[in-house]
Amino acid sequence: MIDLDIKIYDTLSQKKQFLNKNRVSIYLCGITPYEDSHIGHSRTIIVFDVLRRYLESQNVEVKIVQNFTDVDDKIIQRSIDENSSIYEVSNRFIKHYHRDFDLLNVKHAHMYPKATDHINDIINFITQLINKNVAYITKHGVYFSILKFNEYGKLSKKNIDKLLFGTRVSVDYKKSTPYDFALWKFVTTPPIWNSPWGKGRPGWHIECSVMSSKYLQPNFEIHGGGRDLIFPHHENEIAQYESCMNTPLAKIWMHVGVIKINNTKMSKSLNNVIFLHAILEKYDPNIIRLFCISTHYSKPINYNTNSFEEAKIKWDKIKLCYYELLSEQNFNDCADVKIDKLIHDYDRKFHDSLNNNFNTVLALSSFLSLVKQLNFYLNENSLTKYDVTESLSTFQKFFKIFGFKIPITTYDAKNLINSLIKKRKILREHKKYYEADQVRQQLENMNISLLDYQNRTVWMKK
RNA sequence: GGUGAGAUGGCAGAAUGGUUAUGCGUGGGCCUGCAAAGCCUAUUUAUAAGGGUUCAAUUCCCUUUCUCACCUCCA
Numbered sequence: 001m002i003d004l005d006i007k008i009y010d011t012l013s014q015k016k017q018f019l020n021k022n023r024v025s026i027y028l029c030g031i032t033p034y035e036d037s038h039i040g041h042s043r044t045i046i047v048f049d050v051l052r053r054y055l056e057s058q059n060v061e062v063k064i065v066q067n068f069t070d071v072d073d074k075i076i077q078r079s080i081d082e083n084s085s086i087y088e089v090s091n092r093f094i095k096h097y098h099r100d101f102d103l104l105n106v107k108h109a110h111m112y113p114k115a116t117d118h119i120n121d122i123i124n125f126i127t128q129l130i131n132k133n134v135a136y137i138t139k140h141g142v143y144f145s146i147l148k149f150n151e152y153g154k155l156s157k158k159n160i161d162k163l164l165f166g167t168r169v170s171v172d173y174k175k176s177t178p179y180d181f182a183l184w185k186f187v188t189t190p191p192i193w194n195s196p197w198g199k200g201r202p203g204w205h206i207e208c209s210v211m212s213s214k215y216l217q218p219n220f221e222i223h224g225g226g227r228d229l230i231f232p233h234h235e236n237e238i239a240q241y242e243s244c245m246n247t248p249l250a251k252i253w254m255h256v257g258v259i260k261i262n263n264t265k266m267s268k269s270l271n272n273v274i275f276l277h278a279i280l281e282k283y284d285p286n287i288i289r290l291f292c293i294s295t296h297y298s299k300p301i302n303y304n305t306n307s308f309e310e311a312k313i314k315w316d317k318i319k320l321c322y323y324e325l326l327s328e329q330n331f332n333d334c335a336d337v338k339i340d341k342l343i344h345d346y347d348r349k350f351h352d353s354l355n356n357n358f359n360t361v362l363a364l365s366s367f368l369s370l371v372k373q374l375n376f377y378l379n380e381n382s383l384t385k386y387d388v389t390e391s392l393s394t395f396q397k398f399f400k401i402f403g404f405k406i407p408i409t410t411y412d413a414k415n416l417i418n419s420l421i422k423k424r425k426i427l428r429e430h431k432k433y434y435e436a437d438q439v440r441q442q443l444e445n446m447n448i449s450l451l452d453y454q455n456r457t458v459w460m461k462k
Numbered sequence: 463g464g465u466g467a468g469a470u471g472g473c474a475g476a477a478u479g480g481u482u483a484u485g486c487g488u489g490g491g492c493c494u495g496c497a498a499a500g501c502c503u504a505u506u507u508a509u510a511a512g513g514g515u516u517c518a519a520u521u522c523c524c525u526u527u528c529u530c531a532c533c534u535c536c537a
Contacts, residue, residue: 014466031537157464157466158465159465228537230466231533258531268536296476300468300531309486310486313486320499320500362477362483364484364485365483376502379501380501436495436496437496450498452497453493
């Protein structure tokens with residue numbers, strides 16, 4: 001029996017914290033839908049998808065809320081450029097988001113709240129902040145006063161005094177201190193909403209505090225997002241929420257490392273953004289998933305042209321072993337049962353790795369070791385039927401947790417394939433190679449390719 | 463300048479106070495109608511440099527060098 005004792009590193013306390021064993025609620029900062037998603041987004045989303053799948057496999061009840069920031073300068077700019085509305089822009093890219101991530105076999109979040117659907121909640125929240133005297137009104141908008149929240153900087157480990165010396169932010173006469181941030185901006189051009197303080201639109205950070213507290217219990221388990229959100233976004237979320245509610249927003253702040261391109265930051269200005277749809281045209285979604293979990297989630301990934309090729313090789317290895325097991329017909333039922341010990345060892349390593357701050361890399365390597373052993377036994381033809389059945393079910397569990405998808409082959413299809421392979425085998429034994437190749441072609445037309453080994457033939461679905 | 467994270471074999475990338483990570487690549491072998499792959503085996507002093515603690519350090523501590531991230535919107 002495997003004990004579920006999952007620890008996740010918390011950015012705030014800088015320690016690993018235990019997760020609740022029964023119920024885990026996650027608020028994940030989603031995307032701003034002003035353009036297509038890139039591989040950086042996919043990493044964060046996939047990491048949390050695998051985490052969710054893993055927890056669910058351990059009978060933990062998971063709830064994920066993932067927002068869409070559908071009002072933002074970039075969306076507005078795009079809508080102006082296109083002479084359309086922010087809703088047209090955001091709806092289009094939300095559609096694209098789902099198109100891409102459905103292909104990646106990412107489970108849907110339980111909710112996808114949008115900022116524009118929560119304007120009233122946002123206004124109410126800001127009102128409370130004003131009443132608590134931590135926000136103030138200027139002629140440009142409503143601002144949060146970071147000096148009123150004396151723990152400001154605790155997440156990103158920033159010292160406010162030093163921060164205020166910073167030269168990166170120009171001192172703005174509108175605000176009390178340069179790092180005060182807008183809760184509500186007064187504007188006269190659409191999109192605008194009425195508020196008690198004047199027409200305008202919400203600031204960037206307020207929606208997440210509002211929606212996470214609306215849909216999840218106080219001090220929910222995990223608040224997640226990319227590393228680059230730590231400051232200022234998550235820092236500000238904490239400030240807003242905690243100065244209003246006097247209770248911690250989330251128990252664990254979990255941050256996923258960024259993807260770099262040739263050791264530099266991926267950014268629009270450098271023109272090196274790699275869009276997900278472009279990768280999806282070239283690579284199997286399983287390969288993209290494998291790429292994303294092949295480095296520990298907390299570390300940056302340095303992407304280069306080989307990255308996906310390497311993930312592809314790894315995936316092919318796993319897939320091949322799966323099909324070898326599926327193709328196996330010559331069971332050696334005189335042999336000892338080997339699989340129980342193998343699976344037992346693998347299971348322990350696999351769970352230990354994931355339980356210890358979600359080390360997918362180590363979990364993956366334990367699976368690859370299992371694959372290696374199975375390949376060895378397959379090659380010497382020493383697996384029993386029980387071994388093969390158990391191995392296949394281990395593969396399926398593994399696929400389910402990591403979200404890998406393999407086309408299903410029906411029972412009837414399998415029978416047909418096996419009978420054709422048998423037919424071809426006899427033809428080959430009689431050196432009727434032309435006819436044998438015709439059978440192979442017939443299978444090829446069914447999208448089945450064959451691999452002849454010393455003592456067996458393996459089929460594989462393309 | 464501040465804060466944080468790093469520096470592991472040819473490459474990617476884990477872990478660890480004492481034991482082979484794993485994958486790729488490379489050499490050799492087996493197998494082989496074709497095709498493709500697989501299996502076996504070998505492979506390099508692998509832990510940035512210097513010092514300290516210790517019976518023992520790649521792992522802990524100190525110093526140095528270097529890299530990256532955040533400090534402006536960013537997953």
